Amino acid sequence: MLAGKRILLIIGGGVAAFKSLDLIRRLRERGAEVTPVLTRAAEEFVTPLSVAALAARKVHRDLFDLTDEAEMGHIELSRAADLLVVAPATANLMGKMAAGLADDLASTLLMATDKRVLLAPAMNVRMWQHPATQRNLATLRGDGVRFAGPVDGAMACGEFGPGRLAEVPEILEAIAAALGEGPLAGRHVVVTSGPTHEPIDPVRYIANRSSGIQGTALARALAGLGARVTFVTGPATVPPPEGVQVIQVETARQMLEAVQGALPADAAVCAAAVGDWRAEAEAAQKIKKAGAVPQLALVENPDILASVARMEDGRPRLVIGFAAETENVTENARAKLARKGCDWIVANDVSASTGVMGGTENAVTLLTREGEETWPRVAKEEVGRRLAARIAVALA
Numbered sequence: 001m002l003a004g005k006r007i008l009l010i011i012g013g014g015v016a017a018f019k020s021l022d023l024i025r026r027l028r029e030r031g032a033e034v035t036p037v038l039t040r041a042a043e044e045f046v047t048p049l050s051v052a053a054l055a056a057r058k059v060h061r062d063l064f065d066l067t068d069e070a071e072m073g074h075i076e077l078s079r080a081a082d083l084l085v086v087a088p089a090t091a092n093l094m095g096k097m098a099a100g101l102a103d104d105l106a107s108t109l110l111m112a113t114d115k116r117v118l119l120a121p122a123m124n125v126r127m128w129q130h131p132a133t134q135r136n137l138a139t140l141r142g143d144g145v146r147f148a149g150p151v152d153g154a155m156a157c158g159e160f161g162p163g164r165l166a167e168v169p170e171i172l173e174a175i176a177a178a179l180g181e182g183p184l185a186g187r188h189v190v191v192t193s194g195p196t197h198e199p200i201d202p203v204r205y206i207a208n209r210s211s212g213i214q215g216t217a218l219a220r221a222l223a224g225l226g227a228r229v230t231f232v233t234g235p236a237t238v239p240p241p242e243g244v245q246v247i248q249v250e251t252a253r254q255m256l257e258a259v260q261g262a263l264p265a266d267a268a269v270c271a272a273a274v275g276d277w278r279a280e281a282e283a284a285q286k287i288k289k290a291g292a293v294p295q296l297a298l299v300e301n302p303d304i305l306a307s308v309a310r311m312e313d314g315r316p317r318l319v320i321g322f323a324a325e326t327e328n329v330t331e332n333a334r335a336k337l338a339r340k341g342c343d344w345i346v347a348n349d350v351s352a353s354t355g356v357m358g359g360t361e362n363a364v365t366l367l368t369r370e371g372e373e374t375w376p377r378v379a380k381e382e383v384g385r386r387l388a389a390r391i392a393v394a395l396a
């Protein structure tokens with residue numbers, strides 16, 4: 001899937017640098033050409049010889065190597081690639097990039113390039129959480145730099161938390177997405193996610209327990225397969241994924257408007273827990289406690305899923321809804337499939353005892369017009385990946 005793609009791989013200095021060797025192997029297995037660059041610090045962790053052997057290419061190491069400059073200058077090196085990948089990206093490298101410093105070969109290549117840049121950071125938890133690193137992360141994101149990880153886990157330094165290098169398959173997925181490769185390349189998918197907040201007055205609102213984790217996982221997986229994803233999200237508790245277009249909304253009506261504005265699309269997946277009702281009138285001022293207990297009159301919100309599924313013109317080829325149920329899950333979901341006019345329903349039991357709402361795992365049944373299949377309880381990330389893979393097959 002990466003056949004003929006030229007990856008300039010910058011290996012930063014960190015314990016995780018050894019994983020870059022496996023990354024090189026996997027990239028080459030997929031047909032990519034890998035040109036490796038080692039920072040001075042990286043040479044303390046992996047040898048130039050092993051990197052060169054795995055890449056079957058010369059390793060670039062020094063900015064002032066005259067032979068290199070005569071054969072291929074650093075400007076050309078950074079532009080001959082289709083994508084620049086930094087793995088592991090250290091706090092120091094991120095800091096240099098954010099500040100615009102170019103004092104060695106790696107940082108100079110990163111400044112001289114006109115190609116996309118993907119960072120896979122790896123560092124100690126405290127370094128990752130340090131305000132300076134988080135500031136640099138925000139700056140780099142704003143500059144269009146993409147990120148794979150870091151992930152939570154045990155570290156070589158004995159601490160636990162975010163800062164671990166993403167696993168190689170995840171970095172490969174991010175590379176494919178950054179290159180616009182994958183089975184969903186060229187496809188546009190709209191995903192709704194998270195809860196909605198329906199205002200009662202300037203300080204109060206009606207909400208629900210949705211975290212947005214499942215919708216976020218699905219959007220991430222779709223982007224990982226190369227789709228262009230428009231991610232319309234209510235106020236979720238998790239940040240949106242990398243590499244998608246994010247539209248933040250609060251209310252069901254804003255969500256509907258954002259979805260309509262994002263169409264046309266090849267597929268629409270409504271994973272949001274949309275508030276079914278809103279206050280008939282939003283009070284302009286905070287409702288005061290003195291006086292009678294307010295009687296809240298509710299009116300129904302628009303049904304986003306049904307309105308997309310029933311579009312006469314320009315309906316996405318595949319319209320998928322979720323069914324959040326607390327009893328008779330499959331029967332209720334099957335009825336919902338018919339009522340909403342969508343193609344598939346992903347049914348899940350959101351009873352408090354399942355811990356699904358707000359939790360990290362999900363057990364779903366996928367209902368289509370042809371039949372149904374129940375998937376085992378797995379991480380919501382995995383549900384997202386499986387669903388994205390099914391969508392890719394359906395849109396092929």
Ligand code: CTP
Pocket residue numbers: 192252270271272273274275276301302303304305306320321322323324325336
């Ligand atoms: N949905 C939507 N707009 C709404 C309500 C729901 O797009 N106003 C979508 C959800 O994103 C989900 C599907 O419809 O994909 C089903 O949502 P769910 O809350 O399970 O069902 P409801 O339609 O609200 O029905 P009920 O509350 O009776 O179960």
